[in-house]
Amino acid sequence: MTAQSRRYHITTFGCQMNKADSERMAGILETMGFEWAEEPNDADLILYNTCTIRDNAEQKVYSYLGRQAARKQKNPDLTLIVAGCVAQQEGEALLRRVPELDLVMGPQHANRLEDLLEQVFSGSQVVATEAIHIVEDITKPRRDSSVTAWVNVIYGCNERCTYCVVPNVRGVEQSRTPEAIRAEIEELGRQGFKEITLLGQNIDAYGRDLPGATPEGRHKHTLTDLLYFVHDVPGVDRIRFATSHPRYFTERLIRACAELPKVCEHFHIPFQSGDNDVLRAMSRGYTQEKYRRIIDTIRAYMPDASISADAIVGFPGETEAQFENTLKLVDDIGFDLVNTAAYSPRPGTPAALWDSQLSEAVKSDRLQRLNRLVNLKAEARSQRYGDRIEEILVEDQNLKDPTQVMGRTRGNRLTFFAGDIHLLKGKLVKVKITEVRPFSLTGQPLIAACL
Numbered sequence: 001m002t003a004q005s006r007r008y009h010i011t012t013f014g015c016q017m018n019k020a021d022s023e024r025m026a027g028i029l030e031t032m033g034f035e036w037a038e039e040p041n042d043a044d045l046i047l048y049n050t051c052t053i054r055d056n057a058e059q060k061v062y063s064y065l066g067r068q069a070a071r072k073q074k075n076p077d078l079t080l081i082v083a084g085c086v087a088q089q090e091g092e093a094l095l096r097r098v099p100e101l102d103l104v105m106g107p108q109h110a111n112r113l114e115d116l117l118e119q120v121f122s123g124s125q126v127v128a129t130e131a132i133h134i135v136e137d138i139t140k141p142r143r144d145s146s147v148t149a150w151v152n153v154i155y156g157c158n159e160r161c162t163y164c165v166v167p168n169v170r171g172v173e174q175s176r177t178p179e180a181i182r183a184e185i186e187e188l189g190r191q192g193f194k195e196i197t198l199l200g201q202n203i204d205a206y207g208r209d210l211p212g213a214t215p216e217g218r219h220k221h222t223l224t225d226l227l228y229f230v231h232d233v234p235g236v237d238r239i240r241f242a243t244s245h246p247r248y249f250t251e252r253l254i255r256a257c258a259e260l261p262k263v264c265e266h267f268h269i270p271f272q273s274g275d276n277d278v279l280r281a282m283s284r285g286y287t288q289e290k291y292r293r294i295i296d297t298i299r300a301y302m303p304d305a306s307i308s309a310d311a312i313v314g315f316p317g318e319t320e321a322q323f324e325n326t327l328k329l330v331d332d333i334g335f336d337l338v339n340t341a342a343y344s345p346r347p348g349t350p351a352a353l354w355d356s357q358l359s360e361a362v363k364s365d366r367l368q369r370l371n372r373l374v375n376l377k378a379e380a381r382s383q384r385y386g387d388r389i390e391e392i393l394v395e396d397q398n399l400k401d402p403t404q405v406m407g408r409t410r411g412n413r414l415t416f417f418a419g420d421i422h423l424l425k426g427k428l429v430k431v432k433i434t435e436v437r438p439f440s441l442t443g444q445p446l447i448a449a450c451l
Contacts (some may be wrong), residue, residue, distance in 0.1 A: 008034040009043035009334030014051025020150035021110040022049045028113045045079040050086035052165050088169035089417030091129045107170050131171050132152040135242040147395045147426045149193045154200035162283050175207050178229045185267045194426050198241040204248035224253045231260050244269045249294050258301040261290040265302045270310035275322035275331030288326040306411030308337040315343045317356035323366050336381050338374045342367045378438040385433045397421040414440040
């Protein structure tokens with residue numbers, strides 16, 4: 001069976017890494033002759049790119065999959081694929097649960113999609129979850145945006161946080177070479193992309209698996225070195241990176257972000273808990289005092305920097321006093337955004353087996369209390385934007401108001417203002433902020449910037 005005139009649909013769950021993987025797999029499918037279908041039920045090939053960080057995301061996958069499996073029983077030519085972290089975690093067990101599946105593939109195999117599909121089209125049911133060296137990004141991703149783009153710089157994770165399934169499903173750290181990364185960014189610059197986000201599960205670990213050291217004994221391939229190496233790529237106006245780990249976040253990196261004009265003053269650094277004993281039980285490798293020092297150093301170099309983070313409540317054994325230490329950290333620092341979650345036991349992780357699990361009622365109560373504080377602090381942080389002039393990179397039309405466009409500040413704050421998307425898409429526009437909300441802004445464009 002060929003891909004001739006066939007249509008595909010990809011549903012993506014989870015993190016930015018998954019979104020980047022989906023774009024690459026979409027690029028492969030289009031190279032094979034598939035066309036994008038907006039509706040899953042119009043597609044001949046369905047791919048679910050899955051996330052296993054939390055149980056509810058995993059259950060949603062099974063719900064979607066059940067519907068398509070029923071469809072396949074009536075239409076045997078439908079190709080069903082589960083990719084990503086659930087695929088890696090479950091492997092052949094997925095085939096036993098959903099026999100209609102054609103292909104189960106872990107995240108390390110995203111760039112092998114064409115080879116794997118050739119086996120499927122030859123009549124095989126394929127499971128690809130073995131550990132491999134990452135296949136270099138030779139594909140042309142189907143980018144969801146024509147303004148901003150993801151660029152993977154390191155795959156996998158060597159950390160062993162006791163709650164996290166990522167190292168089990170994404171494998172060990174594998175860094176791409178600086179030359180390969182720069183070549184991809186140069187191509188994106190030529191294509192008109194204005195903002196690049198460098199991606200890694202633990203991006204501060206970039207380069208430590210690459211050979212070489214400087215004469216002073218420092219490793220010559222670090223995230224800081226990479227930022228200097230790619231900073232001058234023509235056509236690219238902004239550079240971001242995610243996700244950081246406090247254990248490896250250095251003053252040298254902060255100084256580089258302050259010095260390099262294209263690197264945005266926006267840092268996403270998960271803290272997970274504000275209590276040292278909980279952090280130790282999580283095997284995070286830092287204290288809340290160290291985390292606070294990192295934020296203090298960032299703000300010393302860049303007082304206006306936006307800081308976002310991740311936090312988990314209800315970790316096994318967490319006491320009320322320990323949870324209140326998390327509240328205190330959030331209250332003291334004043335984040336622009338915190339992604340919050342109640343602890344969810346994940347298969348194959350040490351914390352899932354501990355006897356000290358908390359009740360769902362306690363976890364839910366703590367999550368609500370943390371969210372209330374996060375919203376209050378975000379609203380307070382937003383006030384600094386009032387009446388300011390901000391540089392907005394225009395990404396798209398406001399779907400709720402076609403007379404407006406939307407984009408982001410350098411600090412990653414979503415901003416809306418009146419304008420024609422056909423004239424402004426991909427442009428940097430100076431905007432006077434007239435309305436502030438906890439997580440977004442509205443403003444008026446300065447006329448000269450829109451001519």
